[in-house]
Amino acid sequence: MNEHESFLLLVLRVFENMVLRRIFGPSRDEVTGEWRRLHNEELNDLYSSPNIVRVIKSRRLRWAGHVARMGEERGVNRVLVGKPEGKRPLVRPRR
Numbered sequence: 001m002n003e004h005e006s007f008l009l010l011v012l013r014v015f016e017n018m019v020l021r022r023i024f025g026p027s028r029d030e031v032t033g034e035w036r037r038l039h040n041e042e043l044n045d046l047y048s049s050p051n052i053v054r055v056i057k058s059r060r061l062r063w064a065g066h067v068a069r070m071g072e073e074r075g076v077n078r079v080l081v082g083k084p085e086g087k088r089p090l091v092r093p094r095r
Contacts, residue, residue: 021043
């Protein structure tokens with residue numbers, strides 16, 4: 001995974017926590033009685049489903065296994081393995 005994908009997964013995780021904070025709302029502190037935002041650990045306890053980053057990584061792995069079982073003549077398998085055939089043109093195509 002490159003830096004760009006890592007950054008996108010981080011942004012997605014932050015967005016998910018933001019949405020969960022909006023859904024569950026603030027929490028009243030038992031000691032002081034003041035309202036406060038929920039921490040990430042508290043959000044994870046309240047929302048028992050796996051986080052979005054874990055779901056994306058597992059689906060990506062499942063897709064890679066699916067592609068790996070395809071025949072070698074399929075284009076998707078060639079892209080995953082990294083064995084493209086043919087040559088690219090050296091210049092931009094004309095209109």
